[in-house]
Amino acid sequence: MRKRERNLYLSNVAVEEALGIYFRQLEGILQNLPVEKVQVIEALGRVTAYPVFAKLSSPNHNxxxxxxxxxxxxxxxxxxxxxxxxxxxxxxxxxxxxxxxxxxxxxxxxxxxxxxxxxxxxxxxxxxxxxxxxxxPIGEDIVAHEMIVPARHTLRPVDIGALLSGGITEIEVYKKPRVGIMPTGSEIIEPGEKMEEGKIIESNSRVFEGLVKEYGGEPNRYSPVDDDYDLLQERLTAAVEENDIIIINAGSSSGTEDYTVKLIREMGEVLIHGIAVRPGKPAILGIIKEKPVIGIPGYPVSAYFVFETFAKPLIRKYVGQEIPPRPKIEAVVSKRIVSSLKHKEYVRVKLGMVGNKLIATPLNRGAGATMSLVRADGVLIIPQNSEGVEAGERVSVELLKDMEEIRNTIVSIGSHDLILDIIGNLMHRQPGNYHLSSAHAGSLGGIMALKRGEAHMAPVHLLDEMTGEYNVPFLRRYLPDMEVALIKGVKRIQGFIIPKGNPKNIKGFEDLVREDIQFVNRQRGAGTRMLTDYELKRRGIDVARIWGYEREMTTHMAVAAAVASGSADAGVGVLSAAKALDLDFIPIGDEDYDFAVPMQYLKEEMIEIFIKVLQSQEFKEILEEMGGYKLEHTGEIALVRRG
Amino acid sequence: MRKRERNLYLSNVAVEEALGIYFRQLEGILQNLPVEKVQVIEALGRVTAYPVFAKLSSPNHNxxxxxxxxxxxxxxxxxxxxxxxxxxxxxxxxxxxxxxxxxxxxxxxxxxxxxxxxxxxxxxxxxxxxxxxxxxPIGEDIVAHEMIVPARHTLRPVDIGALLSGGITEIEVYKKPRVGIMPTGSEIIEPGEKMEEGKIIESNSRVFEGLVKEYGGEPNRYSPVDDDYDLLQERLTAAVEENDIIIINAGSSSGTEDYTVKLIREMGEVLIHGIAVRPGKPAILGIIKEKPVIGIPGYPVSAYFVFETFAKPLIRKYVGQEIPPRPKIEAVVSKRIVSSLKHKEYVRVKLGMVGNKLIATPLNRGAGATMSLVRADGVLIIPQNSEGVEAGERVSVELLKDMEEIRNTIVSIGSHDLILDIIGNLMHRQPGNYHLSSAHAGSLGGIMALKRGEAHMAPVHLLDEMTGEYNVPFLRRYLPDMEVALIKGVKRIQGFIIPKGNPKNIKGFEDLVREDIQFVNRQRGAGTRMLTDYELKRRGIDVARIWGYEREMTTHMAVAAAVASGSADAGVGVLSAAKALDLDFIPIGDEDYDFAVPMQYLKEEMIEIFIKVLQSQEFKEILEEMGGYKLEHTGEIALVRRG
Incomplete structure (x- = not known):
């Protein structure tokens, strides 16, 4: 019997321990860092290897x-x-x-x-x-022989000025480490190449390039290498010759074609394979010919955190710098986060200042969720040996954005619609530099967030089965003690999202029980889900008979994507989502997509700007072009009084 | 009678008003900013002109x-x-x-x-x-047509990754404004050129280059232009053609050769000449052919603040960004700062966390004090219409450094010696990333700072006239209620600093009363001043007879510099200062230069590292090479008990 060769066995070493082992092993290199001479006028951002003493006084005369x-x-x-x-x-x-x-x-x-x-x-x-x-007097500013900057100092523009005034034209700085970046994998294609099924656009190496530059290294990216052992060996041999630090991207896991660990072991030494961190577990820390070689997993979020955890401190050490810890801030978690005792976890969060509470809302925790990095305001670190945090718990969050920006952000939690992106974007063009951050928790999820004081605004579209009225009854029911306003939004057309040409000839809800129809649903609490359930109930259709009823997506676009990929034959959602992915659409009816805002926030400038955008001509024109929306009373404010 | 032509009349417009007037006038340009297409892989740090929507889903298949x-x-x-x-x-x-x-x-x-x-x-x-x-599922990370980044977003490495994954290879960003930097002045020389009397090394333009880059512009520096009206006009005409923003350095004041304002007025329009700010008053805000032309004064600190106040927001606007306000922190001022009602003032400060108080100590306020910018941890802004702040007052300080770094800094206030720079530098090589910040206030000034709880340490060398004992009696006398330790430092040789070859044949204190001898003194409270006064008194010499007795310098190096420049014939100071400027030295005697540290700080890790450095072999070797010091009991700790 021929067994498929796999590296099934990953260790589970704690991050700090792994860093300790690796840096101890690299001590020889790190204590003899290469230094080079550069012109002072070209030394911006470089790090001094020695203290620099003035050669001339300034002024040099009275x-x-x-x-x-x-x-x-x-x-x-x-x-x-x-x-x-x-x-x-x-x-x-x-x-x-x-x-x-x-x-x-x-x-x-x-x-x-x-x-x-x-x-x-x-x-x-x-x-x-x-x-x-x-x-x-001579030397009033700088006296010859006094120290202008100490060693290990990152040169700023003002330092350059002082050095030149002190008669210094050349300076010794730490050499920028050359960081070889080797993307590997037969499935990857370069940006701009034709997309074919099964292919992935190679983007990690470009993220690494940017990070290497930001941390003071010199990136040296190679063309992607196929999953071919001999080829990989040849390229890695060259990369070890040509660089100070080598990063191999992907091939660090335990799949059949994951050669990286085997390669490093044969060419040098693997110190660590498998780290108790999520995302990022399959990372490899190795050394070949006295040069650090880091195997970074392929999922973009894993790749980012493994780079940040291991490559960043290494690059900073090469330029004579420790990493300053990221600024931290205390926040309240808006949702329970369950984590494993086995690993440390990096949870990306959105932050928002609601009232005087800083609220952290976890983003998609998947290792492949690039957009969770793009959208993150901070990172909440759940330590190994913790099972997670409870909703309402106070936690410490590493800031990725400026607090000022976070303070100027409307925290919107509730139902998702593409128009939120459009409104956010139009708000940027208004004075005041305000932002709109939207988390997708469904309409009811949004109302609950308002109740807990964790959002400024909840976008809602909830149909009351009894009255046929939208939204207001739900606010009365669920927020009986809160003074809340409803900012009228848009009339939105909901319908079936189906493949182009309607190949399975779907006409209405009755078709969903057909054996050849696979449905894709929205999550409980979503207005669209409630509409779906309402329509099914009205027709007396047993949901147990619908294939895929239990498959839940959290956005319209995710439903549309499931249909586009062929993994579902129908879902309920908005026209704009169907149009975006070039799918067909069968309208079910209009609904009111509005914004619930507690009275106390209604007079805040950022909410006023939000309303101004809703009422603007520009917003109207964009929506007309998109289709699927009607504007009636948009931007008007209705106060919700108790029932 | 031919009058020398001068621009005597500067206005005194408030900063905010000047900004308002200028940006209103530039509104036409700022609302039609040029945009260019760049490759996503080269777009790090660029600012999006429009929101960017995904072209492809990621993953693009299940x-x-x-x-x-x-x-x-x-x-x-x-x-x-x-x-x-x-x-x-x-x-x-x-x-x-x-x-x-x-x-x-x-x-x-x-x-x-x-x-x-x-x-x-x-x-x-x-x-x-x-x-x-x-x-x-297809689109789990990114769904085609969803927004990846909004408009006016500065692209980070993770954004580049998401854009590429979303099938975007080209992107429209704001064009970097080309900023022409025109240094002018017949007295300036380029770095590395031979220094001659009356010449100044041109460094401001290099500071501007760095700042332009940091703020997202493209610097375009010209060779320095002599103070020649026709030449200046020719060069400025070209610069206006070739750039989006033009900065003329110096020539903005009211001196005879300050042509800038005249030039701008003839070629375009001067909107503001003279701003109610210090340093930086003579700034000029002008427009030529619809392009902003800023005249920046020549003093380096004025130049920096005028750039930061006017050029920075302008460059940021060109790249579609507002300036986020600098992080601010509350601190206690350690010295009274008197400021004029007539202008806003930027005071550079050192910050230090002493106990749980953040202490702000003002640095040299001169417009020419480049080193005050290099050394500053923050900027304290004294508003127009304020007469300044009192010692002990709580103020808000804009941070220039990381708070973590400030927390890891020993605040030393007291007598200055070159060895402080050496110790600070050796501390950097120790683990823990600790810093030493030293403010020069003289020995007694240092003791008073300890008393007020504003320093961790006071370097002192105070001779008790009665007992002949150093330092301990003063700590008993001035800090009777404080438990304080004395860390033994070095024996330091004091003496006369005189010109090379001793041309005026000075032999001792008796010579200071000679009519042809100009003396330069240290400030009251300095240990060296007390030594000088002690020796004069002992000899019965009337200080009123000493020419220059009232001319006070605050450091040894400043005394040496006065002698080196010929503005004084003798001063009292340490050997190292004389050697540094290649001057002669007549020893007077040894003194004890020690470090007073309140007991409560003695066990802090940064103080322990400080002591470790004092005791190190490396420190000993450096001092032996410098000469002028003896090491006896260095690093030992003596407790000071009440007399």
Missing amino acids: AAAMDGIAVRAKVTFGASEANPKRLKRNLDFIYVDTGDPIKEPYDAVIMIEDVVEIDEETVEIIKAASPWQDIR | AAAMDGIAVRAKVTFGASEANPKRLKRNLDFIYVDTGDPIKEPYDAVIMIEDVVEIDEETVEIIKAASPWQDIR
Whole structure:
């Protein structure tokens, strides 16, 4: 029996332990970092290897600190308003501009505003000058031989200025480590290449390039290498020659074609394979010919965190710097997060300041959720040996964005619609620099978030089965003690999202029970789900008979994507989602998609800007172009009084 | 009578008003910012001009989320430990690696760990698969047509990754404004050129280059232009053609050769000349051919603040960004700062966390004090219409450094010595990333700072006239209620600093009263001043007879610099200062230069590292090479008990 070869056995070493082992092993290199000479005028952002002492003083001569006249102080003694003194040019004084050298016999400057010009050769003064007044003495700013910057200092523009003023033109800095980035995998294609099924656009290496630059290294990206052992070996051999640090992307897991660990083991040493962290577990820390070689897993979020955890401190050490810890802030978690005792976990969160509470809402935790990195305001670290955090718990979050930006952000939790992106974008063009952050929790989820004081706004579209009225009954029912306003949004067309051409000839809800129809549903609490259930109930259809009823998606676009990929034959959603993926659409009816806002936030400037955008001509035009929406009473405010 | 032509009349417009006037005038340009297409892989740090929507979904196919086998879920139903199911390869299952596409008829993945391989063609499972388990559906990460990044977003590495994954290869970003930087002045020389009297090394333009880059513009520096009206006009005409924003450095004041304002007025329009800010008053805001032209004064600190105040927001607007306000923090001012009602003032401060108080100590406020920018941890802004702040007052400080770094800094206030720089530098090489910040206030000033709880440490060298003992008596006298330790430092040789060759034949204190001798003194409270006064008193010399006795410098190096420049014939100071400027030295005697530290800080890790450095072999070797010091009991700790 031939067994398929797999590296099934990953260890589960704690992050800190792995860092300790790896950096101890690299100590020899890290204590003898290469240094190079560069021109000071090109040294911005570089890190000094040694302290730098001034060669020249600045100013390098006694200099006039003002425009005026240089005089001998003794000659001016006794001058007063009652007894002005006249001075002769080139005998008693000379004219000087700021910065001009002051030399013997002159030892004071009188500013021009205090000088009365009598004729071309004569001036009059009415106040004596004290010796050395308004003269910048030699070395006032920088004295030769004083230290301008210490070692291990990252040079800023002002440092460059001071170094040049101190007569320094060349400077010794740590050499930028050359970081070889080797994307591998037969399934990857380069950006812009034709997309075919089963292919993935290679993007991790481009993220690494950017991060290497930001941390002070020099990225050296190679073309992607196919999953071919001999080829990989040849390329890795070259990369080890050509770089200081080598990053191999993907092939670090335990799949059949994951050669990386085998390669590193054969060519050098694998110190760690498998780290107690999520995302990022299959990382490899190795050394080949005394050079660090890091195997980074392929999922983009794993790739990012493994880079940040291991490659970043390594690059920073090469340029003589420790990593300053990211600024941290205390926040309240809006949802329960369950984590495993087995690993440390990095949870990306959106942050929002609601009232005086900073709320952290976890984003998609998947290792492949690139967009969770794009959208994250911070990272919540759940330590190994913790089972997670409860909703409402206070946690410490590493900030990825500026607190000012977070404070200027409307936290919207509730039903998702594409128009939220459009509104957010239009808000950016308004004064005040306000943002809209939207988390998708369904309409009811949004109302619950308002109840817990965790959102400024909940987008809702909830149909009351009894009255046929939208939204207001639900706000009365679920927020009985809260004064809340409903900002009228849009009328939205809901319908079946089906493949182009309707190949299975779906006409309505009755078709969903057919054996050949696979449905895709929305999550409980979503307005669309409630509409679906309402329509099914009305027709007396047993949901147990619908194939795929239990498959839940959290956005319209995810439903559309399931249909587009052929994994479902129908779902319920909005026209814009169907149009976006070029699918067909069978309308079911209009619904009211509105925004619930507690009264206390209604007068905040960012909410006012939000309303202004809703009412704008530009917003109207964009929606008309998109189709699927009607604007009626948009931007009007209805107060919700108790039932 | 021919009058020398001067621009005597500067206005005094408030900063905010000036910004308002200028940006209103530039509104036309700022609302039609040029946009360019760039490759996404080269777009790091660029700012999006429009929102960017995904072209492709990611993943672009349903994909295996694990290594394992793809199956039809229905076929697995009923499998259990009691009743395992056998599956046939290529009929019931296929092997898949993470990321492989999952296509009809397969609709679930079972991870390899849950699969028992029977032979090459057969596997056994003991658990049913649910439909769509361990499959990443198409669009799970990014759905085609969803917004990846909004407009006016600065692209980070993770954004680049998401854009590429979303099928975007080109992107429209705001064009980097080309910023022409024109240094002017007949007195300036380029770095590396031979220094001659009256010359100044041109460094401002290099600071501007760095700042322009940091803020997202493209610097375009010109060679320095002499103060020649026609030449300046020719060069400015070209610069206006070639750039989006033009900066003319110096020539913005009211001196005879300050042509800038005249030039801008003739070629375009001067909107503001003279701003109520210090440093930076003579700034010019002008427009030529619809392009902003900013005249920036020559003093480096003025130049920096005028750039930050006017050029920075302008550059940021060109790239579609507002400036986020600098992070601010509350601190206690350690010294009174008097400021004028007439202008806003930017005071550079050192910050230090002493106990639980954040202390702000003002640095040199001169417009020429480049080193105050290099050393600053923050900027304290004193508003126009304020007369300044009192010692002990709580103020808000804009941070220039990371708070973590500030927390890890020993705040040393007291007598200055070159060895402080050396110790600080050696501390950097120790673990823990600790810093030493030293403010020069003289020995007594340092003791007073300890008393007020504003420093961790005071370097002192105070001779008790009665006992001949150093330092301890003063700590007993001035800190009677404080438990304080004295860390023994070095024996330091004090003496006369005199010009090379001793041209005036100075032999001792008696010579200081000679008519041809100009003395330079240290400030009151400095140990060296007390030594000087002690020796003069002992000899019965009347200080009123010493020319220059009232001219006070605050450091040894400043005294040496005065002697080196010929503005003084003698001063008292340490050997190292004399050697640094190649001057002669007549020893007076040794003194004890020690470090007073309140007991409560003695056990802090950063103080322990400080002591470790004092005791190190490396420190000893450096001091031996410098000369002028003896090491006796260095690093030992003496407790000071009440007398």
